[in-house]
Amino acid sequence: MAENMQNLDHILHVYFTRYSSWGVRVALILDYFQIPHTTKGYGWNPAVAPPAHLSGGLLPVLQPDPSDEGFLIGDSLAISEFLAEQHPRLHLWPRDLKLRALARTAAAQMHSGFNVMRNTYHTNFLGKYTGKIPISEAAAKEIRDMVELWSKARADTKKRLQELSQEDEGFLFGTFSIADAFFWPVLWRFRSYQLPLTGISEDGLKWVTKMWNDPVIKKHSHEFFRQAQDPLTVVEKYENIFRGNPNVEYSQFSEDWTFNPTEA
Structure with a gap:
């Protein structure tokens, strides 16, 4: 088949x-x-x-x-x-058995968990919120857990690839995999809602930078801006979800935005 x-x-x-x-x-x-x-x-x-x-x-x-x-x-x-x-x-999953298992575990965690983040910070790949973004204690814990997951994934991968004497391309589990794709949407949430990357490791931050700068991913992201030109794609309930909160301003990112790791 x-x-x-x-x-x-x-x-x-x-x-x-x-x-x-x-x-x-x-x-x-x-x-x-x-x-x-x-x-x-x-x-x-x-x-x-x-x-x-x-x-x-x-x-x-x-x-x-x-x-x-x-x-x-x-x-x-x-x-x-x-x-x-x-x-x-x-090789949509890593070639190495151990890294493949770790990648599947991480993807499953993203697939079934982090519900507070999902339900509080709705997906809007073009939305930009500035000001005092509300972050509950439960959301703050999930944000910390997410950052820790990324940092640990990169540490485990770096160690494993060194053991195997294999090249590390800097993605979560070495080469780009399903796991990176599963965390891509939540990385946009960090951008959209100015969520803190506090505590992220150096290698974790390099992964974030790599994801934002990858040419294939940047080309793929152009689709969001193309869709925005069609009013039929607008979903009002996902636009300005903090409407009425005087401490939060809403706008949209431009396509030429770049990630600056020194500001993370």
Whole structure:
């Protein structure tokens, strides 16, 4: 089956990724590993709503075979695992067994955890909040846990690759993997809401810098700005979520923004 589907032009059905942390994970994996695909974006406006055969489940949904509308895979982690199986030569997970297990663990933690951050700081890849951003004790703990997770991932990876005498490309587990894609949306939350990177290790900060500067990821991010030109992609409830709070100002980032690690 893997051989039969490796060259198919998969269809990714996804809510407009400018607001979709779940969908952008898969979209970035497909783009980064150059897996043939077509992306179909949908919104909450009836004019751009998903078709009836997708309405029973949450997006993203991957349709591996364009000719088979009955074969649909939902959930970003399930889709990612399917893609890893279908394209083994691309190594969507790290090649080393130990690093692969650590990467899967980290991705699963992101997939099922950090609910306070998710529910407090909604995804808006273009949104920019400045001022006194509300951070509850529960949110502050998850922010610290996130930073610690990144720092530990880089420390464990650095040690393991040194043991193997293999090159470390600086991603969470060496080379770019599904794990990096899973943490990409939350990294944008750190940018959007000015969340603190306090306590991050030197190697962890290098990972953050690498993610923001990676040419493939930067090219992929252009899609958010392209979508913003279409008013049908706007979701008002994710715009200026602190509306009415005089201590928080809302605007949008420009596409030429760059990450400055000295200000982190």
